[in-house]
Amino acid sequence: MTLDEESLRLVGQTPLFVELAPAVLSWLLEEAQSTSHPDGGLLFSQGDVADRFFVVLAGRVHLFALTEGGDQSIIEVIDAGSSFAEGAIFANARFPLNAEAMSGTRLLEIPAGPFLRRLGERHGLTATLLGALARWQRRLMREIADLKGRSPVQRLGAYLLGLAGEGAGPAVAVVLPLSKSDLASRIGVAPESLSRAMHRLKPVGVTSRGREFSIADVAALKRFCGAE
Amino acid sequence: MPVDDFPDREILVSLGLVPLFAGIGDADLRLLLRGARTDVHADGVMLFQAGDAAQGFFLVLDGHVELFVGDPARATVLDVVRRHAILGEAALFDDGCHPHSARTVGHARLLAVPRGPFLMALDQRVDLALRMLGSMSIRLRGLVGQIAELKLKSTAQRLSGFLLGLTPKAEGPATVRFPYDKRLAAEALGMTAESLSRALFRLAALGVESRAENLVVIADVARLRAFCAEESGE
Numbered sequence: 001m002t003l004d005e006e007s008l009r010l011v012g013q014t015p016l017f018v019e020l021a022p023a024v025l026s027w028l029l030e031e032a033q034s035t036s037h038p039d040g041g042l043l044f045s046q047g048d049v050a051d052r053f054f055v056v057l058a059g060r061v062h063l064f065a066l067t068e069g070g071d072q073s074i075i076e077v078i079d080a081g082s083s084f085a086e087g088a089i090f091a092n093a094r095f096p097l098n099a100e101a102m103s104g105t106r107l108l109e110i111p112a113g114p115f116l117r118r119l120g121e122r123h124g125l126t127a128t129l130l131g132a133l134a135r136w137q138r139r140l141m142r143e144i145a146d147l148k149g150r151s152p153v154q155r156l157g158a159y160l161l162g163l164a165g166e167g168a169g170p171a172v173a174v175v176l177p178l179s180k181s182d183l184a185s186r187i188g189v190a191p192e193s194l195s196r197a198m199h200r201l202k203p204v205g206v207t208s209r210g211r212e213f214s215i216a217d218v219a220a221l222k223r224f225c226g227a228e
Numbered sequence: 229m230p231v232d233d234f235p236d237r238e239i240l241v242s243l244g245l246v247p248l249f250a251g252i253g254d255a256d257l258r259l260l261l262r263g264a265r266t267d268v269h270a271d272g273v274m275l276f277q278a279g280d281a282a283q284g285f286f287l288v289l290d291g292h293v294e295l296f297v298g299d300p301a302r303a304t305v306l307d308v309v310r311r312h313a314i315l316g317e318a319a320l321f322d323d324g325c326h327p328h329s330a331r332t333v334g335h336a337r338l339l340a341v342p343r344g345p346f347l348m349a350l351d352q353r354v355d356l357a358l359r360m361l362g363s364m365s366i367r368l369r370g371l372v373g374q375i376a377e378l379k380l381k382s383t384a385q386r387l388s389g390f391l392l393g394l395t396p397k398a399e400g401p402a403t404v405r406f407p408y409d410k411r412l413a414a415e416a417l418g419m420t421a422e423s424l425s426r427a428l429f430r431l432a433a434l435g436v437e438s439r440a441e442n443l444v445v446i447a448d449v450a451r452l453r454a455f456c457a458e459e460s461g462e
Contacts, residue, residue: 015368016365019321062422073429074422074425074426074429075373076369076372076373076376077376077422086361086365087362087365087366087369088362089362090358090359090361090362090365091359091362091363091366092358092362093362116358119354119357119358120354120357120358123351124322124347124350124351126350126351126354126357126358126360126361127320127321127346127347127350127351127357128320128321128322129361130248130317130320130350130357130360130361130364131285131317131318131319131320131321131324132317133247133248133361133364133365133368134248134285134314134317134320134364135317136368137247137313137314137364137367137368137371138307138309138313138314138315140368140371140372140375141309141310141312141313141371142307142309143375144371144374144375144378145310147375147378147379148378181418184418185379185418185419188378188379188382189382190382190386190417190418191418192418
């Protein structure tokens with residue numbers, strides 16, 4: 001099967017594959033199948049042999065463990081554009097958790113055998129994937145440091161600075177690419193705290209109208225956010 | 229200081245804590261790290277510049293390194309990376325040029341791994357490359373989990389605040405009832421039904437028990453109040 005363009009684009013954005021050229025990616029994933037799960041359902045159970053891994057093309061997958069009482073304890077929610085279970089296939093192991101697709105989910109299922117074989121056939125391919133993961137690790141470490149070390153107000157400020165981009169200034173206007181409730185969840189604050197946080201940024205020169213924010217003094221906001 | 233029996237014991241031990249090298253045996257580490265060296269750098273030492281062809285990558289053993297673009301005197305800092313981070317990963321790409329510059333902040337101890345021998349070892353030993361991809365994926369999944377946990381904490385705190393608002397008590401046990409079903413409550417709290425159920429699960433450890441008919445039993449109101457006030461940063 002050849003991947004359609006839209007699937008290829010989505011798969012190419014996952015942290016693992018982001019550094020691969022489209023032609024290489026489509027060769028690497030030639031044996032992959034896209035599957036639809038209109039009614040959702042169990043994809044694999046904990047302890048099954050890991051013979052494939054997945055990229056979520058649309059919808060959502062829950063990775064869960066079962067409690068002693070038989071309840072699902074959701075460990076992770078995988079959204080569109082993310083891969084899962086690749087750790088298990090690299091390690092040639094068994095799935096460590098159960099996976100359930102929500103209704104309306106579309107997946108790319110990548111069989112382990114051909115994928116692993118092709119990884120070894122092309123010079124430099126594993127190195128590229130490792131490099132991509134190293135880059136992702138740095139991003140995750142940074143996000144953790146941000147969540148731990150900054151107040152919600154500083155996190156909002158840092159997010160706005162990120163939108164403004166490098167070298168912006170001295171004053172700049174940015175437009176939120178997402179809704180305010182999505183922004184709240186993105187930076188890990190309650191929606192009602194978001195407006196409070198926005199209010200607290202006013203003395204630092206940040207004003208907003210709808211989704212448009214204007215930063216009067218980029219340097220001052222940077223100092224406030226503790227962006228070293 | 230390139231050493232004959234590099235890497236030495238101490239380095240081998242600390243590499244076990246690094247996602248890229250976790251679980252790799254000593255002999256294989258020596259193969260991957262042929263030509264590598266550790267150096268202690270003074271403050272402000274330039275490790276590489278944007279646009280340079282990447283000769284190798286670095287692993288931060290101690291200290292901090294600043295990644296930036298632009299003129300060093302008026303740099304725009306992209307990130308300050310710390311222990312166990314890798315930088316210069318462009319060396320692992322086909323025609324890798326560094327997309328940014330890097331310099332030390334204060335003293336920093338770095339492991340410098342040259343590109344050639346490392347790439348050769350990966351090509352010769354696909355089993356090893358796959359193991360590294362596996363341990364890296366699993367460890368990064370752990371970091372993703374930590375991020376979710378940090379965000380969940382704020383969700384759980386929000387939910388606690390909501391539950392505490394339903395009882396006049398300041399301490400001791402209390403039983404409260406969701407004023408509407410949980411899906412609506414989730415909406416009112418600005419979270420999905422799934423995050424509400426995960427947050428409830430998280431609160432179980434604090435003695436909050438969800439019962440039938442939208443009832444919630446709080447074992448100790450004061451304890452839940454304390455959790456609500458923890459490091460909320462508000």
